[in-house]
Amino acid sequence: MCRDVTELRRQERELITKDATIREIHHRVKNNLQTVASLLRIQARRSKSDETRESLNQAMRRVSAIALVHDTLSEGLNQDVNFDEVFDRVLMLATEVAASIGTSVKTLIDGKFGQLKSDLATPLAVALTEIVTNAVEHGLAERSGVVAVNAERKQKQLLITVSDNGKGLEGGKVGVGLGTQIIRTLIEGELRGSIHWSSPLEGGTRVAIAIPLA
Numbered sequence: 001m002c003r004d005v006t007e008l009r010r011q012e013r014e015l016i017t018k019d020a021t022i023r024e025i026h027h028r029v030k031n032n033l034q035t036v037a038s039l040l041r042i043q044a045r046r047s048k049s050d051e052t053r054e055s056l057n058q059a060m061r062r063v064s065a066i067a068l069v070h071d072t073l074s075e076g077l078n079q080d081v082n083f084d085e086v087f088d089r090v091l092m093l094a095t096e097v098a099a100s101i102g103t104s105v106k107t108l109i110d111g112k113f114g115q116l117k118s119d120l121a122t123p124l125a126v127a128l129t130e131i132v133t134n135a136v137e138h139g140l141a142e143r144s145g146v147v148a149v150n151a152e153r154k155q156k157q158l159l160i161t162v163s164d165n166g167k168g169l170e171g172g173k174v175g176v177g178l179g180t181q182i183i184r185t186l187i188e189g190e191l192r193g194s195i196h197w198s199s200p201l202e203g204g205t206r207v208a209i210a211i212p213l214a
Contacts, residue, residue, distance in 0.1 A: 081121040083113035104144040139166025
């Protein structure tokens with residue numbers, strides 16, 4: 001019995017050490033990503049080209065979105081991510097974009113994302129960062145408006161819609177730029193989901209996403 005208790009305590013110590021090591025790794029990855037994001041921000045501020053500055057700012061936001069997931073993972077033993085907390089911080093990135101272009105934006109969230117595995121949370125965080133910032137930067141440019149996000153968690157599927165009351169899709173079609181390519185690659189490729197853009201009759205843009213959870 002004494003041997004059994006000793007073995008259990010040894011295994012418990014090993015698990016504690018392993019969990020602490022994993023948290024430390026996530027913490028260091030988060031710090032490194034934040035350093036990269038800071039370097040990109042500094043470079044963007046020094047750039048004299050508007051196009052280069054915007055590209056660097058976009059890269060900075062993508063890196064920051066990945067850092068958010070690692071920051072959440074570094075705070076607890078569970079390697080699942082409370083994505084509602086992550087997305088609240090994603091919206092803060094969108095607020096920064098709005099402030100930089102002089103736009104007033106109100107964000108609304110309905111529903112819950114819930115806990116997600118880290119391999120789902122990271123690409124989803126980057127994709128939603130792209131979608132929300134696009135809504136602010138392009139859909140609501142030079143005007144005030146609303147970005148509404150709805151998340152519906154089902155047993156085997158996560159349904160997400162991001163809507164804004166901005167100027168809508170030009171010609172009723174989504175663009176083919178780098179941001180759109182990144183979003184499609186992450187949602188359809190890495191997450192094995194689907195995504196659809198539309199311009200409702202009442203105006204604005206609506207992005208519907210479906211991601212399998214099983």
